[in-house]
Amino acid sequence: MNHRAFFDDGFWALTNKSPLRWQLRLFGSFVEDRPDVPRVPEALDIPTGVGKTSVIPIWLLALAAQVANGAPSLPRRLVYVVNRRTVVDQATDAATEIRRNLLAANPKPAVSEILQRLRSLCVDPDVPLAISTLRGELADNREWQTDPARPAIIIGTVDMVGSRLLFSGYDTGGSYRRSQAAGLVGYDTLLVHDEAHLSPAFGALIREIATRQQKEDGDRALIPSP
Numbered sequence: 622m623n624h625r626a627f628f629d630d631g632f633w634a635l636t637n638k639s640p641l642r643w644q645l646r647l648f649g650s651f652v653e654d655r656p657d658v659p660r661v662p663e664a665l666d667i668p669t670g671v672g673k674t675s676v677i678p679i680w681l682l683a684l685a686a687q688v689a690n691g692a693p694s695l696p697r698r699l700v701y702v703v704n705r706r707t708v709v710d711q712a713t714d715a716a717t718e719i720r721r722n723l724l725a726a727n728p729k730p731a732v733s734e735i736l737q738r739l740r741s742l743c744v745d746p747d748v749p750l751a752i753s754t755l756r757g758e759l760a761d762n763r764e765w766q767t768d769p770a771r772p773a774i775i776i777g778t779v780d781m782v783g784s785r786l787l788f789s790g791y792d793t794g795g796s797y798r799r800s801q802a803a804g805l806v807g808y809d810t811l812l813v814h815d816e817a818h819l820s821p822a823f824g825a826l827i828r829e830i831a832t833r834q835q836k837e838d839g840d841r842a843l844i845p846s847p
Contacts, residue, residue: 624652624686630731631682635719636675643667644675651683651695661695661811674715676813677701677774681719681739681750684772688738696811697742698765698773702782702823703815706756709776712815713754716774720750743771750774755781761792766805775806779823782806786830807834 628648632640640648650662667673680699687693701712722728723736740746748771751764755777765773775782784790785802793799806812807830817824 624649627686627731627734628682631685631735632675632678634729634731634735635678635681635722636715637722638672640675641671643671644679647676648679648683651680652686673815674701674712677712677716678719680811681772681774682735684742685735685738688741693742696809697770698775698805698810700775700777700782700806700810700812701815702777702779702812704779704820704823705816706778708815709754709756709778712776713752716752716776720752723750739772744768745771752776755785757781766801769805769809779820782812783823783826786826 625645628645629640632638632644647662647665665673665676677699680695684693684695684697687695703709703712723732723739725732728736736749739749743749745768748764748768751768751771751773753762753765753773753775755761755775757778757780765775781791785793785799785806788799788803790799790802793802812827814820814824814827
């Protein structure tokens with residue numbers, strides 16, 4: 622499989638933009654699994670304004686590329702956390718555009734291949750990608766909870782995601798719902814902490830959770846990335 626051609630065509634099809642070099646390098650890290658190349662970097666040290674939310678389509682394309690190889694190992698859920706509601710809304714708009722391009726009536730050529738691979742991961746292939754936003758004054762649509770095997774993008778504020786990690790999620794219902802939300806956010810998840818310098822306490826929390834998980838099962842379920 623030609624990963625470079627797959628990524629270039631897929632990124633354009635999903636975002637209507639040509640990828641930058643750092644985005645191609647990140648895709649390569651996600652797809653590869655070699656000792657000298659960390660599969661998921663712990664930090665993205667890039668300046669503001671170069672499209673950090675593009676981590677979302679990069680992860681999705683890397684997951685689709687791994688499906689073609691028969692052994693997808695990337696997390697099925699991406700949780701994008703930022704402490705500003707305006708950025709949460711902007712990231713939600715970006716994710717919605719990706720799904721709109723995936724499900725377009727007349728999709729670009731690269732989309733059909735991506736869509737087929739994502740559908741192979743789902744119980745309900747008619748909905749190949751879940752998108753949910755967790756922030757104040759907006760009800761959780763719970764798309765990310767109905768099929769744990771389905772690729773899902775969860776975008777939320779620090780308090781909304783952090784409370785779920787601590788089994789006390791706002792508006793999640795009883796103890797069963799809180800436990801379910803904590804499990805889905807805390808495992809098989811790529812957690813991207815945007816603008817991490819603005820909420821250091823949350824960064825410390827997810828690093829502590831990741832450390833404890835590593836000790837218990839040897840796998841990193843949460844990957845904090847600024």
